[in-house]
Amino acid sequence: MIQKTTRIADPEEVGQKKWYLLDATGKTVGKLSVEAARILRGKGKVCYTPHQDLGDYVVVVNASKIALTGQKWADKMYYRHSGYPGGFRETTAGEMRERKPEYILSHAVKGMLPKNKLAKIYMTRLRIFPGPEHQHAAQSPVTVQTGV
Structure with a gap:
């Protein structure tokens, strides 16, 4: 009988955490958030x-220029309750795009992450900016090309 073991990554395998830059201009919310969650x-x-x-x-710029297909700008609803x-x-x-454009993308990415304690850690590493300027130029993020 073969015994299956859970693989644990070594610290030297993992190395330093890298920074990636995603441009949201003209990209659909779902496709961009899949890439960010990955x-x-x-x-x-x-x-x-x-x-x-x-x-x-992950640093996402131009969140205010993100795209939705069909009539979703008018039909898709975001809900909240004050209690x-x-x-x-x-x-x-x-x-929501006019008020808080970064919320649309962060909400989509959060839904694609696992529902456990790691999700909160993952979300702290997601930085979303509505315009082309971002504060993380010192980390020299690598630009990722995503499909449209």
């Missing part, structure tokens, strides 16, 4: 293990 979890690495934090940092009676609020994706 990098955050470290799924592209050879030493990937699901129960370990092996991911890298008080009558505190239920809903906002369309178009209104």
Whole structure:
């Protein structure tokens, strides 16, 4: 009988965490958030293990220029509740793009991450900016080309 063991990545295999830059101009929310979640979890690495934090940092610029297909700017709704009676609020994706464009992408990425303690760690490494300027030039992020 073959005994299966859980693989644990060595610290020298993992190395330093890298920084990646994604440009959201004209990209659909789903395709861009899949790429961001993949990098955050470290799924592209050879030493990937699901129960370990092996991911890298992701910087997304131009979040206000992200695209949605069809009539989703008017039809897609974001919901929140204050916790008080009558505190239920809903906002369309178009209104959210004008108010908080980075929320649309962070909400999509969060939904693609596992629902465990690692998800909070992954989300701290996601940096989203509505315009082309970002504060992480010193980390010299590598630009990632994603499909449209």
